[in-house]
Amino acid sequence: MNDFEETGLLVRGVEIGDRASYVDLFVPSHLTRTSQVPELKQNILRMFPSIVDHQCDNDRKVDFVEELTDTEIAHVFEHVLIEIIGQEDELAVSLKAQTIWNWRLNPRWTYQIEVDYANEDIFLRSVVKTAKVLREMIEYCTFVNPVS
Numbered sequence: 001m002n003d004f005e006e007t008g009l010l011v012r013g014v015e016i017g018d019r020a021s022y023v024d025l026f027v028p029s030h031l032t033r034t035s036q037v038p039e040l041k042q043n044i045l046r047m048f049p050s051i052v053d054h055q056c057d058n059d060r061k062v063d064f065v066e067e068l069t070d071t072e073i074a075h076v077f078e079h080v081l082i083e084i085i086g087q088e089d090e091l092a093v094s095l096k097a098q099t100i101w102n103w104r105l106n107p108r109w110t111y112q113i114e115v116d117y118a119n120e121d122i123f124l125r126s127v128v129k130t131a132k133v134l135r136e137m138i139e140y141c142t143f144v145n146p147v148s
């Protein structure tokens with residue numbers, strides 16, 4: 001199992017397929033959920049107002065704004081990534097995506113995000129932007145105690 005010194009979000013890898021693309025994301029244990037970074041929700045909504053229109057299929061069966069209160073940071077990464085791809089490529093509407101993790105198969109605190117989008121240049125650029133925006137946002141937030 002890999003041991004990361006990293007204290008922030010880290011994109012471990014990106015893969016572009018024929019129809020879908022993937023991000024392998026590391027999220028350190030002290031910020032795995034949005035509930036650990038309460039200010040994040042407001043910052044996301046302020047910076048990406050149209051994210052309120054995102055459809056979101058989640059366990060709690062709530063809309064994405066409600067889901068933002070307490071969800072995986074990797075799930076937020078997924079939605080921000082879709083939002084940024086949409087800004088870069090106006091033809092990229094209603095992209096489907098999902099965030100999964102399996103810590104028996106992959107290193108702990110890593111998440112795999114799949115987006116049904118395959119334009120390599122735009123995808124790579126959007127992943128870099130998403131990581132930068134989220135890292136900066138999180139840096140200026142106050143943390144609450146980590147959940148175990």
Ligand SMILES: [Zn+2]
Pocket residue numbers: 055056057058064075079
């Ligand atoms: Zn979602």
